[in-house]
Amino acid sequence: MSPRVGLDLKTIVKAAADIADADGIEAVTLGTLSRKLNIRPPSLYNHVEGLPGLRKELALYGIKELEKCLALAAAGKALDDAVRSMGEAYLAFARRKPGLYEATFYTIDMGDTDIKLASDKIVNVVIQVLQQYGIDGENAVHATRGLRSILHGFASIVQKGGFAMEIDINESFHFLIDTFLMGIKNKCI
Amino acid sequence: MSPRVGLDLKTIVKAAADIADADGIEAVTLGTLSRKLNIRPPSLYNHVEGLPGLRKELALYGIKELEKCLALAAAGKALDDAVRSMGEAYLAFARRKPGLYEATFYTIDMGDTDIKLASDKIVNVVIQVLQQYGIDGENAVHATRGLRSILHGFASIVQKGGFAMEIDINESFHFLIDTFLMGIKNKCI
DNA sequence: ATTATAAAACTAATACCATTAGTTTTGGGA
DNA sequence: TCCCAAAACTAATGGTATTAGTTTTATAAT
Numbered sequence: 001m002s003p004r005v006g007l008d009l010k011t012i013v014k015a016a017a018d019i020a021d022a023d024g025i026e027a028v029t030l031g032t033l034s035r036k037l038n039i040r041p042p043s044l045y046n047h048v049e050g051l052p053g054l055r056k057e058l059a060l061y062g063i064k065e066l067e068k069c070l071a072l073a074a075a076g077k078a079l080d081d082a083v084r085s086m087g088e089a090y091l092a093f094a095r096r097k098p099g100l101y102e103a104t105f106y107t108i109d110m111g112d113t114d115i116k117l118a119s120d121k122i123v124n125v126v127i128q129v130l131q132q133y134g135i136d137g138e139n140a141v142h143a144t145r146g147l148r149s150i151l152h153g154f155a156s157i158v159q160k161g162g163f164a165m166e167i168d169i170n171e172s173f174h175f176l177i178d179t180f181l182m183g184i185k186n187k188c189i
Numbered sequence: 190m191s192p193r194v195g196l197d198l199k200t201i202v203k204a205a206a207d208i209a210d211a212d213g214i215e216a217v218t219l220g221t222l223s224r225k226l227n228i229r230p231p232s233l234y235n236h237v238e239g240l241p242g243l244r245k246e247l248a249l250y251g252i253k254e255l256e257k258c259l260a261l262a263a264a265g266k267a268l269d270d271a272v273r274s275m276g277e278a279y280l281a282f283a284r285r286k287p288g289l290y291e292a293t294f295y296t297i298d299m300g301d302t303d304i305k306l307a308s309d310k311i312v313n314v315v316i317q318v319l320q321q322y323g324i325d326g327e328n329a330v331h332a333t334r335g336l337r338s339i340l341h342g343f344a345s346i347v348q349k350g351g352f353a354m355e356i357d358i359n360e361s362f363h364f365l366i367d368t369f370l371m372g373i374k375n376k377c378i
Numbered sequence: 379a380t381t382a383t384a385a386a387a388c389t390a391a392t393a394c395c396a397t398t399a400g401t402t403t404t405g406g407g408a
Numbered sequence: 409t410c411c412c413a414a415a416a417c418t419a420a421t422g423g424t425a426t427t428a429g430t431t432t433t434a435t436a437a438t
Binding site: 149167 | 213215294296297299300305308327328330331332334335337338339340341342343345346349350351352353354356358360361364365367368369370371372373375376
């Protein structure tokens with residue numbers, strides 16, 4: 001048994017990510033993607049379970065890429081340095097790959113095992129950093145959920161162009177991270 | 190001059206909101222909506238500028254409803270009480286009207302004047318509450334952006350079913366709000 | 379080298395979607 | 409009663425996802 005080799009999933013998903021980054025996640029259709037890959041739309045079904053399957057693969061790719069960025073940013077750093085570095089990496093990712101970041105939250109099935117597994121890896125990176133503050137069990141979960149909310153909320157609003165005023169957005173981000181850290185330290189210690 | 194009266198925009202937008210809440214924002218199409226209203230799809234163009242126009246109206250409706258909830262929650266309360274009450278109202282809205290809340294962030298044009306105006310009203314409610322802490326000019330913007338990020342991030346993750354662990358979600362929310370408040374008070378005062 | 383095979387890519391067809399153009403209906407004001 | 413403008417309609421177009429069934433083709437075994 002040994003078939004011919006055609007396109008592989010990685011190539012397909014990367015092409016989809018390029019479309020998403022260039023024209024938004026809604027521009028990722030089997031039509032636009034197949035045109036970019038020089039094949040006919042039905043051929044994609046050999047690699048992906050229709051549009052929902054493609055979206056899942058794209059979300060998975062985005063989550064994994066984001067996790068790599070966050071892990072790299074936190075590596076070798078501790079406490080506030082690690083949190084700030086991780087926050088900057090998160091925001092930078094959302095800016096650098098707006099469509100791919102969008103895909104990590106766009107019509108994804110949080111019940112899906114693969115998605116859950118990849119998401120858990122991000123959660124673990126965040127937990128490891130926050131544990132350095134000596135936050136205990138249940139509070140560690142609260143703090144992790146909090147930081148995740150902050151990062152996603154801010155990045156999501158930035159990505160949608162939601163901060164209109166002239167005030168510097170990066171300063172607002174640092175303000176928020178520092179406020180969170182200040183709160184954590186005055187609360188859990 | 191006086192034409193016949195048919196459907197009005199409010200009826201249409203509310204029907205769209207019902208579909209969004211029941212089956213998700215992607216289920217809101219001119220087809221499903223026209224079926225629910227017992228008309229043919231092209232008739233909707235008499236009231237709304239196609240699907241993009243419908244989505245704008247839906248987002249606008251959601252933003253206005255949310256603003257009403259937040260203003261009501263903050264009314265007559267001060268400082269931490271006001272912030273906590275507002276936070277709870279925000280999260281409750283996202284849970285009660287998941288599809289409509291989704292619409293407030295789904296393919297909306299932040300450059301649109303109506304959207305910007307409605308959004309500004311929400312921002313003003315938040316600013317008014319935070320000003321009670323005596324935060325000055327630029328920091329007030331940072332703090333407002335921060336609280337908005339927290340509320341949207343948390344609500345958005347909840348709505349997508351992103352918090353998987355057994356730990357109580359409401360407790361996590363209160364933890365986050367309190368952490369933010371603690372941070373603000375130890376930072377700006 | 380030849381051939382069998384399994385996957386990849388294809389064509390054809392269906393059903394749904396948004397949208398436009400042009401027609402018919404209809405209800406309130408004169 | 410009649411007018412007319414808005415509302416709703418029909419018909420048609422081009423895009424979308426998807427399925428079924430066919431053809432192509434690279435590889436692995438002969």
